[in-house]
Amino acid sequence: MSARKNKKEKQLKRTIRVDLGQRSYPIRIGSDGLDGLGEAVATRTNATRVAVVTVPSIGRRYGGAVMRSLRAAGLKAHRIDVPDGDSTKNLGQVRKLYDAFLDWGLDRKSVLVALGGGMVGDLTGFAAATYLRGIPFVQVPTTLLSMVDASIGGKTAVNLPKGKNLVGAFHQPCLVWIDTGTLTSLPRRDRSAGMAEIVKAGAIWDARYFARLERECEAVMDLDPASLVPVLERGCRIKAEVVRQDEREESGVRALLNFGHTLGHAIETQMGYRRILHGEAVSIGMLHAARRSQALGLAPAGTADRLEDLLARLRLPTEIPRYDRKAHIAAMQVDKKRVGSKIHYVVLRRIGRAETVELTPAEILPVRRRDQ
Numbered sequence: 402m403s404a405r406k407n408k409k410e411k412q413l414k415r416t417i418r419v420d421l422g423q424r425s426y427p428i429r430i431g432s433d434g435l436d437g438l439g440e441a442v443a444t445r446t447n448a449t450r451v452a453v454v455t456v457p458s459i460g461r462r463y464g465g466a467v468m469r470s471l472r473a474a475g476l477k478a479h480r481i482d483v484p485d486g487d488s489t490k491n492l493g494q495v496r497k498l499y500d501a502f503l504d505w506g507l508d509r510k511s512v513l514v515a516l517g518g519g520m521v522g523d524l525t526g527f528a529a530a531t532y533l534r535g536i537p538f539v540q541v542p543t544t545l546l547s548m549v550d551a552s553i554g555g556k557t558a559v560n561l562p563k564g565k566n567l568v569g570a571f572h573q574p575c576l577v578w579i580d581t582g583t584l585t586s587l588p589r590r591d592r593s594a595g596m597a598e599i600v601k602a603g604a605i606w607d608a609r610y611f612a613r614l615e616r617e618c619e620a621v622m623d624l625d626p627a628s629l630v631p632v633l634e635r636g637c638r639i640k641a642e643v644v645r646q647d648e649r650e651e652s653g654v655r656a657l658l659n660f661g662h663t664l665g666h667a668i669e670t671q672m673g674y675r676r677i678l679h680g681e682a683v684s685i686g687m688l689h690a691a692r693r694s695q696a697l698g699l700a701p702a703g704t705a706d707r708l709e710d711l712l713a714r715l716r717l718p719t720e721i722p723r724y725d726r727k728a729h730i731a732a733m734q735v736d737k738k739r740v741g742s743k744i745h746y747v748v749l750r751r752i753g754r755a756e757t758v759e760l761t762p763a764e765i766l767p768v769r770r771r772d773q
């Protein structure tokens with residue numbers, strides 16, 4: 402292999418460390434497949450048995466490579482399929498997983514591997530946090546959203562009939578293995594939705610990263626490794642840094658990740674979670690928050706326009722579908738339980754810097770463009 406090619410291949414593998422003392426772990430990003438996963442799991446744990454939790458479509462595509470790699474590393478691996486869709490992220494499904502773990506003889510040294518998007522990651526993470534009072538788990542995220550967001554940081558959760566993510570635990574994975582090759586099967590609409598969280602990271606934390614996205618967002622969407630791998634790397638580093646500073650959402654730093662999510666959640670609730678993807682709702686919520694930041698005199702003119710241009714290039718929605726002021730106020734109040742109470746709302750001071758202000762739902766509500 403030529404020195405040049407060698408160098409190029411090296412550039413496409415990166416390891417980031419999430420620094421949390423004894424709970425620290427590596428995030429391995431690469432375009433070189435799933436082959437090295439088994440060795441990495443064997444090195445990071447004392448496991449002899451591994452259960453790979455996935456959904457059928459991902460299991461069919463990538464399960465074979467994962468199982469081969471685990472077995473080649475001397476691990477006894479079993480695959481457990483759960484039905485696809487966020488409605489699977491519930492306590493009934495967790496209970497079925499516990500039963501399967503017992504049937505397979507998983508003990509406290511055994512490890513779970515979450516192979517899939519954020520739904521599989523949250524469900525498997527929660528099962529790992531609670532089975533036998535906690536066993537190790539590994540994230541193998543296969544959506545853009547779960548690569549830069551859901552798989553990092555140790556928040557695990559399941560839904561209750563009354564709301565999303567209402568039961569959960571903080572439980573850090575012992576390894577995050579990102580194979581960018583898995584993104585080739587991810588529909589473009591889901592890719593765009595994942596990009597919304599990447600844009601968010603730039604908007605709240607890193608102006609240079611935001612500028613890089615402005616230069617390279619099409620190449621990232623086309624999965625060009627030369628753009629994709631560094632963009633994923635920086636996105637993961639930002640999430641890791643936020644989590645390092647505020648692992649349990651106590652100091653307020655981690656709350657900055659909620660940029661765009663207050664209105665975003667209200668839109669998801671109103672639309673019944675079906676017709677709009679999370680990242681799409683966040684896109685609308687971010688643009689609204691940026692406009693609001695300008696209207697409040699907190700961010701300079703042009704901030705929202707820059708954000709809007711980038712979101713539009715990513716084919717993300719920026720206008721609220723079926724805008725219903727009352728329904729959105731109600732949804733935000735349900736979120737906060739008390740009518741009239743203030744919400745910690747994330748505003749931009751400029752691209753690359755965010756802060757939290759306290760506003761009532763009525764103050765948060767969309768300003769029309771001409772109100773800016």
Ligand SMILES: NC(=O)c1ccc[n+]([C@@H]2O[C@H](COP(=O)([O-])OP(=O)(O)OC[C@H]3O[C@@H](n4cnc5c(N)ncnc54)[C@H](O)[C@@H]3O)[C@@H](O)[C@H]2O)c1
Pocket residue numbers: 456458459485486487490517518519520521523543544546547550551552553554555556557558565566583584585586587588591679
């Ligand atoms: N724990 C956290 O910090 C955190 C953060 C953000 C979101 N979440 C959670 O993550 C979930 C959303 O995650 P998501 O957007 O990854 O959704 P998802 O896991 O539901 O995946 C979306 C769809 O894409 C499919 N898919 C996944 N990978 C694919 C691939 N490589 N090719 C083709 N299809 C693929 C899935 O099977 C699914 O149908 C929600 O449950 C949300 O609450 C958690």
Ligand SMILES: [Zn+2]
Pocket residue numbers: 598662679683
């Ligand atoms: Zn989000």
